[in-house]
Amino acid sequence: xxxxxxxxxxxxxxxxxxxxxxxxxxxxxxxxxxxxxxxxxxxxxxxxxxxxxxxxxxxxxxxxxxxxxxxxxxxxxxxxxxxxxxxxxxxxxxxxxxxxxxxxxxxxxxxxxxxxxxxxxxxxxxxxxxxxxxxxxxxxxxxxxxxxxxxxxxxxxxxxxxxxxxxxxxxxxxxxxxxxxxxxxxxxxxxxxxxxxxxxxxxxxxxxxxxxxxxxxxxxxxxxxxxxxxxxxxxxxxxxxxxxxxxxxxxxxxxxxxxxxxxxxxxxxxxxxxxxxx
Amino acid sequence: xxxxxxxxxxxxxxxxxxxxxxxxxxxxxxxxxxxxxxxxxxxxxxxxxxxxxxxxxxxxxxxxxxxxxxxxxxxxxxxxxxxxxxxxxxxxxxxxxxxxxxxxxxxxxxxxxxxxxxxxxxxxxxxxxxxxxxxxxxxxxxxxxxxxxxxxxxxxxxxxxxxxxxxxxxxxxxx
Numbered sequence: 001x002x003x004x005x006x007x008x009x010x011x012x013x014x015x016x017x018x019x020x021x022x023x024x025x026x027x028x029x030x031x032x033x034x035x036x037x038x039x040x041x042x043x044x045x046x047x048x049x050x051x052x053x054x055x056x057x058x059x060x061x062x063x064x065x066x067x068x069x070x071x072x073x074x075x076x077x078x079x080x081x082x083x084x085x086x087x088x089x090x091x092x093x094x095x096x097x098x099x100x101x102x103x104x105x106x107x108x109x110x111x112x113x114x115x116x117x118x119x120x121x122x123x124x125x126x127x128x129x130x131x132x133x134x135x136x137x138x139x140x141x142x143x144x145x146x147x148x149x150x151x152x153x154x155x156x157x158x159x160x161x162x163x164x165x166x167x168x169x170x171x172x173x174x175x176x177x178x179x180x181x182x183x184x185x186x187x188x189x190x191x192x193x194x195x196x197x198x199x200x201x202x203x204x205x206x207x208x209x210x211x212x213x214x215x216x217x218x219x220x221x222x223x224x225x226x227x228x229x230x231x232x233x234x235x236x237x238x239x240x241x242x243x244x245x246x247x248x249x250x251x252x253x254x255x256x257x258x259x260x261x262x263x264x265x266x267x268x269x270x271x272x273x274x275x276x277x278x
Numbered sequence: 279x280x281x282x283x284x285x286x287x288x289x290x291x292x293x294x295x296x297x298x299x300x301x302x303x304x305x306x307x308x309x310x311x312x313x314x315x316x317x318x319x320x321x322x323x324x325x326x327x328x329x330x331x332x333x334x335x336x337x338x339x340x341x342x343x344x345x346x347x348x349x350x351x352x353x354x355x356x357x358x359x360x361x362x363x364x365x366x367x368x369x370x371x372x373x374x375x376x377x378x379x380x381x382x383x384x385x386x387x388x389x390x391x392x393x394x395x396x397x398x399x400x401x402x403x404x405x406x407x408x409x410x411x412x413x414x415x416x417x418x419x420x421x422x423x424x425x426x427x428x429x430x431x432x433x434x435x436x437x438x439x440x441x442x443x444x445x446x447x448x449x450x451x452x453x
Contacts, residue, residue: 012307013307024363025315025378026372026375026376034307034308075429079441119348135449149450153296180370218370
């Protein structure tokens with residue numbers, strides 16, 4: 001093992017803020033937070049060169065728990081914020097955190113167009129198949145038969161298939177992880193951040209409070225049986241026919257990221273403020 | 279993949295020290311996070327237990343750093359991270375419950391220590407280099423001591439009956 005070329009080590013703890021997470025004990029999002037900080041440390045990125053953007057929901061609390069720059073934005077609109085930020089400041093590393101409600105329902109339309117636009121950023125969706133923060137309503141990935149007070153007998157609706165939709169829409173990197181597989185998730189995040197263009201990482205992250213059955217995911221997940229492909233059609237077919245628990249990098253594309261030339265501001269900020277005073 | 283730690287891939291003394299150090303550091307991080315979770319939910323008894331476990335793992339990390347001498351373990355561990363798979367000594371946070379008891383916390387710790395013992399035993403059995411073998415033997419001895427320490431602690435905390443998770447005011451989905 002050669003250690004000659006390794007930069008001075010930043011530790012995962014260097015990326016944590018002083019704010020204590022308030023997720024439920026056992027929540028998968030704790031693991032995801034650790035994977036974030038470990039991935040940042042592995043990449044050796046200075047915290048001030050990373051921005052973590054989020055929308056609303058349990059998963060979207062992550063920016064507060066890191067000491068990187070953060071933006072806790074409007075419900076479902078994190079990708080729009082992040083895309084604007086990355087286009088204006090391509091020197092920054094932009095990571096977006098979301099959940100299945102925020103990302104696939106309220107933010108569903110932004111998801112499609114972010115994949116299509118292919119701005120160089122990483123989109124992490126912590127999927128627990130439920131709205132956890134608002135106490136257990138069905139989300140776009142909830143199973144049709146999942147019985148709740150709001151959907152007696154289940155919704156009967158076909159679940160959203162985010163990885164396939166990402167592929168069809170043009171995402172340049174697609175992976176699925178399980179929050180409890182910390183090092184594997186960290187490895188995937190490292191590669192997702194390094195991969196040019198829009199990287200989409202879905203992390204199965206159990207909600208132990210409203211979906212205690214999801215504790216069993218730990219036994220169900222397994223490595224994807226084949227290596228990642230660069231053929232989106234092949235990747236989509238594989239994902240459509242898998243059991244939903246294949247984890248690993250599933251697709252690596254080679255589309256060029258969207259990065260328009262950075263223009264000069266044509267209006268002063270104070271002039272913009274005046275617009276709001278009218 | 280999730281059922282057991284990856285097979286150790288350790289071929290040099292630097293590898294072994296880096297992996298051992300990183301395992302302890304990761305364990306510290308994980309126990310601190312568990313303590314924070316319990317503190318947030320006003321479970322002071324478990325907060326103290328998890329903080330004590332984090333402190334103990336921190337001492338182990340320091341001991342490994344001392345044994346490593348001049349090796350820069352922080353740097354070496356970064357390289358080792360991608361080759362060691364899931365850490366044997368990381369507590370399974372998915373097994374945590376907001377009403378868990380000290381017995382459950384110690385069971386969690388026991389699992390970690392037993393996996394670490396098996397991990398270093400596997401390294402010892404496979405090692406060809408005499409220095410790796412000697413250090414692995416030392417680590418096996420340490421982990422065996424940790425296992426017996428947790429067993430001794432468990433004598434203080436009998437297994438709770440099966441009503442431990444009964445919550446008179448459980449979380450319910452929103453109507």
